Amino acid sequence: MTGMIRGLLAATALASLATTAFAQDVQGVIGGLPTELKAQYDGAPQKVLPSAWDNFTAPPKPWKWCHSESYQGNPWRVTVTKELKRLVHRLIP
Incomplete structure (x- = not known):
């Protein structure tokens, strides 16, 4: 002990x-x-x-993007989702 x-x-x-x-x-x-x-x-x-994240190395392309929203019934959530899609499609062609 x-x-x-x-x-x-x-x-x-x-x-x-x-x-x-x-x-x-x-x-x-x-x-x-x-x-x-x-x-x-x-x-x-x-x-x-x-x-x-000091030693983080991104995996090789192609990368995927995932955004999960619990509810798309609010106009602001729809707008945020559309804007995120627009930004991601510019960054990850």
Whole structure:
């Protein structure tokens, strides 16, 4: 039982070190932003973390676009859907 507790404490310490490293990196990035952009992160209601998309590579074409609307009975939803289709067809011929 004591060994299990020691292992749990070690794992917790390791996880907190990793989180601190990420937090310091994020703070470094925010610190390097222009003043007007830095101000947008002051008092952020959520924790600012590194992007999950840093190493993202898009798959090769052809790409597909999917937009799901729950209800097309409102004119503004129909307009938004039409505009999204127009924009996507310009980007993905």
